[in-house]
Amino acid sequence: MNTIDFLNLANEFELIETTSEPNGYPRNLRKAIIGFDTFEQAEELAEKHGLSIEMFERRDGWDLWTRRNRIFKPFDMANIYVEEGYDFYKTMSFEEFCEREDIQGQLKECTDFYEMQVCLEFFKDLFEEIEDLKEGEILLKDNDSNAFVSKEYTMAYSYDSHQYAIGLIDYNED
Structure with a gap:
């Protein structure tokens, strides 16, 4: 050329x-x-x-x-950010969300009802963010629970x- x-x-x-x-x-x-x-x-x-x-x-x-x-x-943003220690979430049903091992594992680690309530409130907010995802988007969350939305492939x-x-x-x- x-x-x-x-x-x-x-x-x-x-x-x-x-x-x-x-x-x-x-x-x-x-x-x-x-x-x-x-x-x-x-x-x-x-x-x-x-x-x-x-x-x-x-x-x-x-x-x-x-x-x-x-x-x-x-670029596969889920793979890139998982390597950096982020969790990622795609659009999913409530049932799929509840069946995730990371969700169940955190609930099992709760030592009292107050801790479980805080955890459930966090999961409720997280799932609402997942519900807002558009086609082709993912939600990325770091260890400090900071989250942002990205295209899955970019x-x-x-x-x-x-x-x-x-x-x-x-x-x-x-």
Whole structure:
């Protein structure tokens, strides 16, 4: 793909500058495109224009994105956050919620009715948040019971002063 065609394609999305260096040092600079709504959209354009689908990472405050590796599916936010110690919840029925081992386990650990009441109030609030989830969303909760809603599968996210994105890069152009 020639540079003009690549830049024209980038007008529909976001053009970024990438480096091969993990420390952000500008080496082997290449332009890439991010900002896709779905992985299928990126796949379609990659196939049509002979581009590579890759993951890019940038630390907050850096100008350049680091090229990480080829990627073959969108980011699975449940897996990413579970590795960081979060619990996640998808839309589920009340019965499914009550059958979860983590819910039953916490109730079994209660030592008195007051503790059980506090626990049940927390579970009630948690389930109400789960009921509010839209299609394709998950609820993520950390160990301090802080919760937020995320898309289950996404093309970009931020975590701990890093931004991650899936995009297209042209290795055919020089």
